[in-house]
Amino acid sequence: MKGKEMPEERFMRRAVELAAYALDHGLGGPFGAVVVKEGMIIGEGFNQVTSINDPTAHAEVMAIREACKNMAAFQLTGCDLYSSCEPCPMCLGAIYWARPDRLFYGSTRHDAADAGFDDAFIYREMALPEEKRKMNLTYFPDENARAVFRRWKEKENKTAY
Numbered sequence: 001m002k003g004k005e006m007p008e009e010r011f012m013r014r015a016v017e018l019a020a021y022a023l024d025h026g027l028g029g030p031f032g033a034v035v036v037k038e039g040m041i042i043g044e045g046f047n048q049v050t051s052i053n054d055p056t057a058h059a060e061v062m063a064i065r066e067a068c069k070n071m072a073a074f075q076l077t078g079c080d081l082y083s084s085c086e087p088c089p090m091c092l093g094a095i096y097w098a099r100p101d102r103l104f105y106g107s108t109r110h111d112a113a114d115a116g117f118d119d120a121f122i123y124r125e126m127a128l129p130e131e132k133r134k135m136n137l138t139y140f141p142d143e144n145a146r147a148v149f150r151r152w153k154e155k156e157n158k159t160a161y
Contacts, residue, residue, distance in 0.1 A: 011036050011082040012106050014044070018059065019084040022046035029117055031059040033083040035067035035076060035100065042079070043067025059083065060091035064098045074161060076100040085112050088119045089126065097161075 011034055018032025028047030035043035045062025049055055060083050068074055079100040086109045087095060095103055113120060130137045152158065 008104060012104060015082045015084045016106060018044055018046040027051040031085055033059040033063040035063050035079050035081050037079045042070045058091050060087050061094050064094055089122045
């Protein structure tokens with residue numbers, strides 16, 4: 001006799017279903033994600049990088065966008081995020097900014113790399129000093145750019161995040 005399914009299993013299963021959907025419909029890589037609040041899915045996403053020509057359309061980002069829209073909020077406090085795979089550096093950054101309480105993932109970045117989705121080079125690049133990275137990063141000082149930050153610091157009715 002099989003035991004009762006735990007909520008985590010149900011939500012992870014849905015993330016994996018979304019990954020399979022993206023794969024089966026040629027929408028992007030095999031990645032899916034859901035955002036859950038109080039036992040209900042409030043955002044879903046699957047990889048759509050190649051179908052909408054958007055390199056940021058990863059499953060986690062799409063799920064975060066939908067959940068934030070549905071909550072009318074820019075943070076996911078009190079939520080959990082389930083991803084079919086360990087998030088890439090971009091998605092991990094988005095997840096940190098969105099501030100869910102927990103992240104669950106069903107496969108590792110090593111599993112993804114084995115399937116041809118290797119983001120190890122990004123992790124390596126981020127650890128290097130700017131002058132040693134493959135991407136040419138150039139600091140181009142601009143007083144007007146700094147002035148915008150000064151204005152932000154002085155703004156009284158700002159929404160901090």
